[in-house]
Amino acid sequence: MMRRKTALAVLLAAVFALVWASVGSGSTTGNKAKPYKVAWIYVGPHNDGGWSQAHNAGRLYVQKMLGSKVQTTYKENIAVGSQFNQTVASLAAQGYKMIFATSYGYVTKSIAKKYPQIKFEQATGTLVTKNVSEYFGRAEDTIFLSGMAAGAAAKAANCKTIGFVVAYAIPEVIRHTNAFTLGAQRTDPGAKVKIVWTNSWFAPAKEKQAAESLHAAGACVLGQNVDSPATGQYAESVHIPWVGYDSDSAKFAPKSWLTASVYNWGPYYLKRVKAAMNGTWHSGFYYGTINDGFTKLAPYGPGVTAKTKQLIAKYEKKIENGSFYEFTGPLYDQSGKLRVKKGVKMQVLKGGTNSLYGMNWLVKGVIGSPKG
């Protein structure tokens, strides 16, 4: 009995080994020209309807424009830290030459040093080395414009409070909050913006709770700097206007939708991938603008009046030709102290807490703590 069993086991093992060996690992194909391998790494799901989805749209744009010359892939739900490092290691082993890391903190000096053959492009960060480049852009410009739409809606509703759902108390979000508030104050002078922190980029239930709490505390217009449209769905259910973020989410709140600041990553991605492929890639710090198509406003909803649209268009043109910049002094903080002198324009990196990347104070008119 035992002998029959062992014979059977040996036979099975032999069959197994035969099948195994006959199947290649499947990763190499006999193409004439090897496609250039580029990977994107997302902090959330690729179809979150927000931040990561916009990056994925950029990836698909590159894939479409370059066809068989590139092979693109993405890894989603990758946390900052060792999970990112592991992902990079496996991508490196598969021959990927370029990685777009779409969240702050992903790329560290050590990981860049470990893989000198890979070109790293990181979004929203500050580290620049021989093979690490940074990119982000002036979303604050379009957020300012979207704030104008919110202010106009608040003025029409004759209440002075706008609710703003925010994620983490970091300079990026603080600067966006400030831009939104400055915009709202253009169309509704004296408007107040109340903020609630959710401590997450993407958390539909928390965002809805934040929206509810803001509404209960008196907000009659809602805006956000988080990634899901939950705030908008709530706004629609209580019939108040809503400004979104990251993507055109009008379908989630057809009547409440005003507009949103939208990222358009495709053109930058295409430019950089092409440069990497033909050897002209250099690391640097890219800060996109409306002019080069990096950011724009999503189409308006039914609640935006023609007058408001004209006004926003006017400011947009001024931003594009440089005659207006929302972060020009005089700028006061919440306690009334003058932080930026008249005529001074805030810089991206220079200026400590008066720089865009170091801003840790909220402008006058924002109600809430900048500490989270």
Place this chain on the structure above:
Amino acid sequence: MNNSLAVVLIASGVAYGTPLLFASLGELLAERSGVLNLGVEGMMLVGAVMGFWTVERVHATTAFTLVLALLIAALAGAVMAAILAFLVVTLRANQIVSGLALTIFAGAAGLSSYLGNNLNLADRPARHSFQAFLPNSMQNWPIVGPILFGQNALVYFSWVCVVVIALYLSRTRLGLNLRAVGESPAAADTMGINVTRYRYVHVLVGGAFAGLGGATITLAITPQWVSGITEGAGWIAIALVIFAFWRPELCLVGAYFFGALQALAPQLQARNISLGPTVLWANALPYLMTIAVLVVVSSGTTRRRLGAPAALGVAYVREEH
């Protein structure tokens, strides 16, 4: 008055506590039969995705659509529970490990995510969802307006479920038999009660309720689907059953309490009230209180334990000669 913190918190507690209530009712039934179901989170996620899928497929925006979605969500949860029941009741596998395996299988990195992504359910609003439906005049009545009348049909249905289950457990023969199965399966067996069948039925029904709880999130609270949308509600439901002394009516109280605690931090923020690390203690409080309840319950001066079914977690094997 209806915008005061207290009213808003209670109303929020009711709304956000409803998925917890459904899931905990299901877990209660399973545990009463002696099976510790640690796969609730996975069952909720599968119910959430399948309920949402139904609404997307059936284009009509009628009440029938929503009812169908609930049925399918419940069925999906029950199917997942069937896997667990087969493993722990028939195959006598370890209940804890099997439940965890089910969470891995069906959870946010498993089947539910696979189904949602393959069926293209992300980044779209639900075609139809549960909304508050009572006339606005009623919803605006002081205090009871938002708390009782401003809720959607699922909330009201959950109240019916609580009553039905409470009556079932305390007044019907089947319910009393269930007690025996959970306390001492051997004794129940000699009384002629089919322990296996009771366990199967209650684990499956438990899974169905978990599926309903998941559907509550994707069809009522945040009418959209994304991977992992329950964000740990299943685990909270397990704690909730303990907190409620394994009694359905206390599940309701507990669910609303936990729900209100979740809403506490944003509400305080919006009103600029700062109570220190609110997020930390508001979120930790339910668990700490549950532990306290557990200690009290299990160290009673009288030997009789007030809640936990004695045979919870132990596989039943009938000795045959």
Place this chain on the structure above:
Amino acid sequence: MRPRLPVTIEQRLRRPRWLAVAVPVGSVIFAFLVAALVLVATGHGPVSTYRQLFDAAFVEKGSLDQTLIAATPLAFTGLAAAAAFRMKLYNIGAEGQMYMGAITGAAVGLYLGGRGGPSPFVIAAMVVAGGVGGMAWGLIPGILRAFFRTSEILTSLLLNYVAGLFLTYLIFDSESYWRQTKGFNATVFPTGKPLPPSAIWPGLSFNLQGGIVFPLGAGLAVLVAVLLWFLYSRTRFGFEAQVLGDSPRAARYAGIRVRRKILAVMAFSGAIAGLGGASQVGDFSHALDGDPNGLQLRGYGYTGIVVAALGRYNPFAVVVIAFLIGGLQNAGAALQGPSFPSGLVGVIQGIILFAALGGELLTRYRIRIHLRGGRRVSGRVPEAA
């Protein structure tokens, strides 16, 4: 009269040796077959997928490195679970105990560490601190069980959440000792303070696959496994613990101090998990990771329980299985992408676990099939008389 089922399940009187190996292997093969059906149904070739999984886990350049990184925490939590489960003390709190060990280990590393290469003194202190942190957290359910007879399953589970909330609080909601507060980057996003160089755990470098590093934590895990094996099979403590697990009443009659045993085992189990937490900080993250989407989402504590179950609570088997499951996790992450949906990995892992768990039955019980006409045919090979 209730109809008699044609199949009955009887407990085995003896467990043949070969069954202990054949069943797990058989169930894993069965699982791969079922998973293959799933893969075919979803449009992926099963054999090529398995080949890709295997390569990504063990063969490709750098894969062993990543597999070791994934396997090390699983080995610790698996051993922690095995230590307790063997005595029928169901400690589900390895997750929270790991967080606490990370907190205490990081604190000691930050405090004692300084410049220069890895210091054995600092690292030893971190190891001890991690163990103490986990032990303290594990003693809470232990005390509640020993003195109040509260179910350790439920208390340890609930404490996981509390530990997770506390961990996030330390980095995200407070200016705690663990949080990085200096420097420009600190203002941009909440992160943990990086460990000084002398507190970073070294690894053993091998010239395999282009250079892999065997983390110190992995070595410690193997040591712990040896210790655990020795404790349970060669000491009186272990013997008494086994008796207690099999029959508390018998243990009491035999004069075994039940309370002390419960406390000791929970403390030991918690300490192992805590050590895993210290390893996470010292070996891999080099700072305290409080991100709710970071360490807390990996589920090492819960997966460790499954690893322990698959290894039948035998310490050496647990380490081997941790390595295999670590490879599976690593491969799944590597495979994930537009053409291979991430959900599929969990589905396959789940199927493997189900099959392995279900196979448990076959070692403990025998299935008898009754044919009509009274003739009984056994569903398994009859054992030699």
